Amino acid sequence: MTVFHFFNCAILTFGPHAVYYSATPLSEYDTLGTSVKAALVYLGTALVKLVCLATFLKVSETDSFDPYQELLKALIGFIDVAGLYFALTQLTHRNISQNHKFQAVGLGWAFADSVLHRLAPLWVGARGLEFTWDYILQGLEANANLVLSISLAALGSLMWLRKNKPKTLIPIIYACAGVVATMPSITSYLRRGLGWHFPKVVGFELFTSLVMAFISWQLFSACQSQRSS
Amino acid sequence: MAQRKGSDPQVLESVYSVIALVLVLFACVELCDGATVVDVYRLIQYDISGVPFGSRLAGLNHHAGSLHFPPGSDLSRTVLIIPLRELNISFVKEYISQRQPLGGLLFLLPQTFSFGNEDDKGSNRQDHGHYQMKNVIAELEQLLIHSNIPYPVYFAFEDDDIEAVLADIKKNDATGQPATATTGGYKLVISVPEPRKIVSPTITNIQGWLPGLKADGDNHLPTIAIVASYDTFGAAPALSVGSDSNGSGVVALLEIARLFSLLYSNPKTRAKYNILFGLTSGGPYNYNGTHKWLRSFDQRLRESIDYAICLNSIGSWDNDLWIHVSKPPENAYVKQIFEGFSNVAVELGLKVGLKHKKINISNPRVAWEHEQFSRLRVTAATLSELSVAPELLESTGGLVDSRHFVNETAIMRSVKLVSESLARHIYGYQGKNIEIFADNSSLAVNPFYIRSWLEFLSRTPRVTPFLSKNDPFVMALKKELEEHTDEVSVQHEVLDGMFTFYDSSRAKLNVYQVASVTFDLLLLLVLGSYLIVLFSFLVITTRGLDDLISLFRRPPSRKVKTA
Numbered sequence: 001m002t003v004f005h006f007f008n009c010a011i012l013t014f015g016p017h018a019v020y021y022s023a024t025p026l027s028e029y030d031t032l033g034t035s036v037k038a039a040l041v042y043l044g045t046a047l048v049k050l051v052c053l054a055t056f057l058k059v060s061e062t063d064s065f066d067p068y069q070e071l072l073k074a075l076i077g078f079i080d081v082a083g084l085y086f087a088l089t090q091l092t093h094r095n096i097s098q099n100h101k102f103q104a105v106g107l108g109w110a111f112a113d114s115v116l117h118r119l120a121p122l123w124v125g126a127r128g129l130e131f132t133w134d135y136i137l138q139g140l141e142a143n144a145n146l147v148l149s150i151s152l153a154a155l156g157s158l159m160w161l162r163k164n165k166p167k168t169l170i171p172i173i174y175a176c177a178g179v180v181a182t183m184p185s186i187t188s189y190l191r192r193g194l195g196w197h198f199p200k201v202v203g204f205e206l207f208t209s210l211v212m213a214f215i216s217w218q219l220f221s222a223c224q225s226q227r228s229s
Numbered sequence: 230m231a232q233r234k235g236s237d238p239q240v241l242e243s244v245y246s247v248i249a250l251v252l253v254l255f256a257c258v259e260l261c262d263g264a265t266v267v268d269v270y271r272l273i274q275y276d277i278s279g280v281p282f283g284s285r286l287a288g289l290n291h292h293a294g295s296l297h298f299p300p301g302s303d304l305s306r307t308v309l310i311i312p313l314r315e316l317n318i319s320f321v322k323e324y325i326s327q328r329q330p331l332g333g334l335l336f337l338l339p340q341t342f343s344f345g346n347e348d349d350k351g352s353n354r355q356d357h358g359h360y361q362m363k364n365v366i367a368e369l370e371q372l373l374i375h376s377n378i379p380y381p382v383y384f385a386f387e388d389d390d391i392e393a394v395l396a397d398i399k400k401n402d403a404t405g406q407p408a409t410a411t412t413g414g415y416k417l418v419i420s421v422p423e424p425r426k427i428v429s430p431t432i433t434n435i436q437g438w439l440p441g442l443k444a445d446g447d448n449h450l451p452t453i454a455i456v457a458s459y460d461t462f463g464a465a466p467a468l469s470v471g472s473d474s475n476g477s478g479v480v481a482l483l484e485i486a487r488l489f490s491l492l493y494s495n496p497k498t499r500a501k502y503n504i505l506f507g508l509t510s511g512g513p514y515n516y517n518g519t520h521k522w523l524r525s526f527d528q529r530l531r532e533s534i535d536y537a538i539c540l541n542s543i544g545s546w547d548n549d550l551w552i553h554v555s556k557p558p559e560n561a562y563v564k565q566i567f568e569g570f571s572n573v574a575v576e577l578g579l580k581v582g583l584k585h586k587k588i589n590i591s592n593p594r595v596a597w598e599h600e601q602f603s604r605l606r607v608t609a610a611t612l613s614e615l616s617v618a619p620e621l622l623e624s625t626g627g628l629v630d631s632r633h634f635v636n637e638t639a640i641m642r643s644v645k646l647v648s649e650s651l652a653r654h655i656y657g658y659q660g661k662n663i664e665i666f667a668d669n670s671s672l673a674v675n676p677f678y679i680r681s682w683l684e685f686l687s688r689t690p691r692v693t694p695f696l697s698k699n700d701p702f703v704m705a706l707k708k709e710l711e712e713h714t715d716e717v718s719v720q721h722e723v724l725d726g727m728f729t730f731y732d733s734s735r736a737k738l739n740v741y742q743v744a745s746v747t748f749d750l751l752l753l754l755v756l757g758s759y760l761i762v763l764f765s766f767l768v769i770t771t772r773g774l775d776d777l778i779s780l781f782r783r784p785p786s787r788k789v790k791t792a
Contacts, residue, residue, distance in 0.1 A: 004753075005752075006742060008754075008756060011756050011757075011760070019763050023765075129416055130741040
């Protein structure tokens with residue numbers, strides 16, 4: 001019964017990634033290699049981030065929200081963006097379109113994040129006898145994270161790979177990318193600064209991820225139509 | 230397809246690394262983190278001549294239920310949680326006597342009975358409710374001790390965690406949904422190994438002497454023995470602290486030893502009597518330890534004992550104490566003892582009564598400690614607040630015998646009574662009104678000494694089979710007796726074969742809140758439909774973005790495949 005629950009939570013956490021891969025044209029053009037590479041880049045980035053966090057951050061005994069520390073953490077969080085930049089521009093991919101490239105990178109990125117951050121707690125916690133909603137919420141969070149990662153990758157590809165984008169859209173693209181990149185800090189602030197509970201935070205994440213996905217989709221299609229016209 | 234084949238090694242590599250990660254995690258993770266962990270104490274499990282009694286199981290893994298279960302429901306896989314505040318003794322009686330199937334029983338004791346509870350100590354509040362509950366619990370204890378229960382029975386103390394759990398369970402039960410495997414609720418898990426027999430339990434007797442002043446040429450001084458048995462027996466061995474039975478007797482004995490050691494340390498006040506102090510074990514089991522102890526004496530020593538005073542349950546009386554003897558009251562020695570006591574009692578404003586109970590040699594039951602002496606023709610009497618002889622395993626310091634119900638002043642008065650009458654006897658002041666252990670003198674009874682020892686005894690479970698040979702408690706008793714007396718010796722014996730005990734007397738109870746199988750099934754259904762919807766949505770949107778024609782042509786075929 002508990003293994004059943006673990007199975008359910010695992011489906012919720014990792015299922016969407018697989019569905020995304022198989023449902024979109026990614027599977028037809030065989031972009032798995034790109035995703036795997038992006039995941040490896042994520043691992044490297046996570047390592048660098050860990051080192052930075054360990055070097056620059058004090059260990060806080062209390063669970064309170066310290067603005068200075070959080071700012072530092074947010075800055076370190078931008079290493080993610082650098083990693084994503086590396087994954088999008090520097091890696092030599094097989095001949096795939098930009099459309100697929102950012103999706104594959106975002107997918108690999110999100111999957112690596114889920115594996116790294118959620119698999120272990122899931123394995124430890126969800127198989128125990130004790131029932132909590134936490135792991136289901138965590139799975140939902142993984143979904144939100146997938147959407148956010150792909151949005152960020154899309155915005156990144158707009159910023160770094162697309163040369164001829166409409167001038168008016170550029171500030172919006174950068175602003176959106178900034179918002180998406182600082183999402184971890186925002187949720188951390190909500191959780192610790194405002195004392196929101198986990199379900200509320202997850203709801204917020206889901207909502208913002210959908211909004212950001214919609215905006216970046218609109219931006220992307222705007223650029224697309226501008227180019228095609 | 231050729232392209233896909235080319236990427237296979239990469240896929241395999243990533244899969245391998247994931248598998249390795251999972252294996253590593255599996256290796257270092259242990260699965261034991263309950264929401265609530267409660268200390269629980271198991272009902273004793275023992276055999277009398279091979280006949281099983283008590284709880285016969287220790288491991289527990291069942292759903293929790295309350296007394297508000299719907300009538301007619303199957304409880305064979307349910308642990309009933311019963312707070313003793315709302316105990317319905319007839320229900321428990323019925324269940325146990327009819328041997329109805331149960332998953333287990335968990336009794337919640339009020340905090341009053343906890344020996345860690347520091348409130349209202351020494352205030353001796355005569356709380357009517359408490360005393361009523363005491364009677365109920367005593368009845369329950371006797372019932373549990375004397376029945377053979379084929380499921381685990383545990384005791385725990387009420388606290389906020391378990392109260393919250395219980396409130397939830399009650400709410401669940403009130404809605405008519407008993408917690409079983411399909412509807413969720415709480416699961417109680419105690420993982421302990423199968424209880425094993427305790428091989429040859431030892432009983433440990435401690436004795437100490439205060440030698441009298443020998444006159445020239447006279448080698449054989451008469452001896453007076455003060456004896457108290459120190460061990461207990463109760464429904465939960467880990468909770469049987471026996472403050473009154475017989476913690477009070479032990480405390481009184483130590484205090485008497487202290488007082489007389491003060492007198493005997495000065496040759497001028499040393500009397501021509503030896504005083505023998507004995508702390509005996511095996512009290513609940515027909516005073517088996519006393520029996521062994523007396524057998525170990527040589528004939529001459531046994532004959533030199535003038536009389537023995539056994540102290541038993543002298544901590545919670547108001548005004549009446551009883552002297553129990555086995556010889557008829559007309560016997561000269563008995564008369565002498567009784568007169569000595571009653572004279573002092575009158576001065577102290579107490580009442581002492583004499584009770585005579587003949588011994589039946591053919592009956593193995595020994596109700597009082599002095600009967601072991603009487604069987605060997607040594608004059609002895611038991612001082613006790615109990616007016617009638619207790620049955621086997623009754624009044625042996627069980628669940629209800631906690632510090633809360635023991636009165637220090639009662640012990641102090643008993644000490645004074647015994648030591649005063651003893652002193653008058655050994656110094657030859659019978660019938661004279663002399664107060665040797667007067668209050669405020671250097672020989673006054675020390676209330677702090679009594680209180681500290683009473684506190685110590687009231688938090689030390691002392692069921693003999695669970696005390697090891699060199700248990701810290703036994704060592705502490707020995708050390709204390711060494712402070713006051715000479716020639717302290719410890720005697721280890723094996724408890725006679727009639728009783729067999731089983732171990733595992735305490736455990737940790739994990740309370741898990743569990744989801745039901747139906748919930749998980751429902752969740753699976755929801756997740757499945759979510760993924761299907763997501764799939765369809767993605768196919769419709771992205772392929773449309775990719776290729777306008779495929780948006781209209783492909784989704785239907787895909788949908789059919791996934792459905």
